[in-house]
Amino acid sequence: MFARLPDQFSFPEAEREVLAFWKEHDVFARSLAQRKGAERFVFYEGPPTANGLPHPGHCLTRTIKDLFPRYQTMCGRLVERKAGWDTHGLPVEVEVCKQIGIHSKEEIEEYGLEPFVHKCVESVWRYTREWEEMTNRLGFWINLDDAYATYHQSYVESVWWGLKTLFDRGLLYQGHKVVWWWAQGGTALSSGEVGEGYRDVDDPSVFVKFPLIESEPPAALRKLADGGLVSDVTDADSLLTHLLGTRRLPPSVRESFDTPEQTLRHIVEKSPGFLARLIAPTSLLVWTTTPWTLVSNHFAAVHPELRYALVHDAEQGENLYVAEDLVAAISKKVKRELEVLFVVSGADLLNLRYLPPYPEVYHEDLGHEQAELRGGGVNAIGWRVVAADFVTIDSGTGLVHEAPAFGEVDFEMLQQERQRFKEDDAIPLLCAVAPNGTFNDEAPEVYRGRWIKDCDKDINRELKERTTPWGTPLLYHLEQYRHSYPFCPRAEEDALIQYARKSWFVRTSRFKQRFIENNAAMTWLPEHIKEGRFGDFLRNNVDWALSRERYWGTPLPIWVCQESGQMEAVGSFDELLAKPGLTGTEVWEQARAARPDLPDDLRVHRPYIDALTYDSPFADGARMVRVREVIDCWWDAGSMPFAQWGFPHAEGSVQRFQEMFPASFISEAIDQTRGWFYGLLAISTLLFGPDESGRLAEPVRQALQRDGDEALGFPQPFEACIVLGHLMGEDGTKMSKRLKNYREPGYVFDTYGADALRWYLYSAQTPWTSVRFQENAIRDAQREFLVRLYNVFSFFNIYANIDGFDPRQKQARPAAERSELDRWILSDLNLAIRDVRGHLDRFENFPAAQRLNDFVDALSNWYVRRSRDRFWCAVSGEAARDQDKWDAYETLYEVLVTLSRAIAPFTPFFAETMHQNLVRDIEEGATDSVHLCAYPTPDAACIDVQLAEEMNLVRDLASLGRTARTLAKIRVRQPLERVEIILANHQHEDWLSGHAALIAEELNVKQVDFTSDADHYVHYEVKPNFKAIGPVYGRKAPQIAKALQALDNPADARRTLVADGKLTIEVAGETVALTPEQVEIRLQPREGWSAAQGRSGVVVLSTELSTGLQEEGLVRELIHHVQTLRKEHNLPYEARIALFVETAPELADVLGRWQETLAAETLAERVVFGPPEAAEAKEVSVEGTAVRLALAAPAVAG
């Protein structure tokens, strides 16, 4: 006996039982132990932060993360799953600040670094319990007891080891990073803070000349400009070369004419005085809204693809380069005509050299200095034109003044420029401003010590006074410009500035090529991430800004000599403790004595680590002091492949790391592209890959005891990654606690269960879709799959028990000998398993779930429905019939057992419920849990593709028959004499003829005929199969279509095609022979027939009703009413009744003749024609005739 399923099955309740079962039997641990020594499938857990409550988005991540490890485990692999927590960084600090009601860095320091850090470490675990509860309830199997946490000492030391390795490899350096800087407060602001403080303000908009440095025009050219004759010129070519070299002509000009003389003549004769204007002195016209940054000018930027005009200003007798599209606007501003001499592209202007407004400031360094380029050759290190694609023509001149210290994009431009040079520090960073926002000693003396913005006016005045070498003022135009600009949200009068701060960087850009190579080997879902968002990010790689001027994070393990400024990195805590003359350990000891509950891990954190100083190896008597920065918490997360094991310090960590690298599979949401995904790739490539000379880092070779230099596990560091979309609220906007526009996970678990949520997330859309998280969508997904499957399961449960089916008895025949329906469902089961495995092997949960859904639909709506009679009929003793019954039970049993395993990774709870009921309760020594079973393997012997095709045809024809009935308004209850089926394709006709009974029963007809010549029922349409014709006939395809449409007699054409295997038609004077594959025959029922057409053919209904059929229809109708009445009376289905029927004599007469059927179908022991005796009667209508019906217990009536 199978345990009877409850009358009211509750998924959430059943799931809680399953949870208890898993716990009691330690199933997760056993699923791992069982695979000991097996091939590994490596999973990395991207650490979430536990200082906020988990929401549905986290459920999505964990749902996807759970599926593939479960599946791979069932496929025989060992899939260890170590949990992890991200515990450092700004989010934690912000949370703590909120808690104690403070805001700024100053306030934190006032509050005290030590108590602040204590609060941080407490805050880290604030919602751990909720996270663990969600994880467990969702059925996400991961080892939470052995979780890594980024603040643990062993983790921190691993990160230190990595950083020291990079430091020693010269990959960690101090540089600059541009931040929004509150100068008065001396601190950088986060983007969120900056966003709060935008206001509209007026700033000066300055158009200033940068005079080009160029050689004097040759005398001959001047002579020509003064009216000389081209015929007198001896060397036209050199004159042209000069004009081209000084960008006075577009590069293409030489090609326009045959000889240099002709070219020159063309220029001279263009207009009177044209050459004279052309060779006038020239400036770049540059635009800025921050005059104070002009002091630190380094470059002028153009967009290489924009067009720039050289215009002549007759009033000042000089030329200017401006963007062509802005000439008119500038001309309007200065209220005079500007003659466009010619136009070039921005690319043509690159590397032109100019004199900046304040050349004296940096003259020594920049004036003439050049440096070697990586690709050979040299270039000036400043004061020249560079390319930048952020230059626009929205305003200004199309040429932008660049002071990289004061603009993020400008600084990035500098970094890219720097990469072109051999020496990393060939180009300096010019910065005439001190951190407090005043000009420093690099600025002209008059400005030093003054707040920069206050100097704008004086600088503008000075620009009027300063002149070009030919004596015109540098300032070309000045106006006010209204735009939005950020101010400090805490000190509203203080404008923020973008300002380059010293910062530590990792030289990732050196490894760009290796990142790209590693990425090329990875599998991304969806695919576009690979070359799109992620690939783009890699191609535009800039060095990783590692350090943060904050408090709660992995301390940057670099100590500086206070005398010499030399530095060294420290790779572990022990290494630090062993340093000569180490002092400061007492600070931690005292803190610990005062608060014994402080975790040991804190001793590697600020402020305790800052207290540790030691003797400098670089200068006698000097001390080594740690730099104050902590590191970006993304670096922590990206270090997890080795840091989760405490590699290489912790015992056994070297082996663990090697076993578990690289990952086979990871998955997180799209926002992790530049976070965790990049972190993993960058850190492992830098650390475990070869450097430029192809060598592995020495500490890595040591730790791994390797002699060779081959990279570790390629591709690094993960093979496949599913990038998830974001879940949105019910209303399509971002989920918001405040708006309450989504259901909490707990509510979903309690109402529908974890399986329902999981199935919804797997089956409703591809996982990268940004989808609305809607309660009814979860309910629908549950109904469509889980409830439907439950019904089949429950159906089996009821009847198997009634008939005493016992799978151990092996009463069924071998599958190959069972009925066609059995073989069909077993075939489809195996096909489904083959498909699902294929999808899951490729990490495609959505099509896999769809396939399972389709299978359950076929099982419920065709197999069980068509098999009902086999289950219902009583055990008869008639051998063949009983055998068929046992076959059916065995088939359904096998299907359900296999299915429970196939769905186990998706809906682990319900799969377990099925397994317990169907297998474990029944068989002695059966596997305890479905999750300890092997994933089903498709059995090729069971797969019958032709049968599947044929059964689909039957289902399709049945559906067409129902359509025809609906169109004819004849309900299925009314039996009909026959249907005729005209197939579009006769391939399966023989087989179908053998299954006419099935169709007949499904359509409630007495007879099914297959008609091949049915011209009187249908007309034919011969259509081209474009997919086959297109590639062969190309542009003739539409003509063929036309010719086919114009066929006089499509029916004949069809016959020809069937008989000859080809159809010959005339197309544009040519003869074209089409094969059956190249055309498609469509059938249309002719008018006057009750018929329906589909792709497979036409089903024609015979609608004539003989008296017998009519009567049978009336009886079925009455039976329907009686059954409804039975239900209204809540009668148990086996209850016997007495039936009273009071109606017109004609109908009573008919019913009388069918009394036996009537009585049998309604379980009536007595049928009385006449007024009801006791019970109240119900008025119904049978085909328009009134009937009074009543039921009574047979005894009462007796």
Next chain:
RNA sequence: GGGCGUGUAGCUCAGCUGGUUAGAGCGCAUCCCUGAUAAGGAUGAGGUCCCAGGUUCGAAUCCUGGCACGCCCA
């Protein structure tokens, strides 16, 4: 401001290596079943595949531009 993605039925989403009847579920309408039963099933209506150009014999699918939304970076 830049990059990437998305836009398909009333709703939520598939499809999109180009092929002429564009799919599913829900909802809706009509109906069936009443021995899986506070379930189950059938049938139908419903679509300018965001807009405008282009490539092609042929575009929801490829290209360009625009609009809207989202994400990331500013």
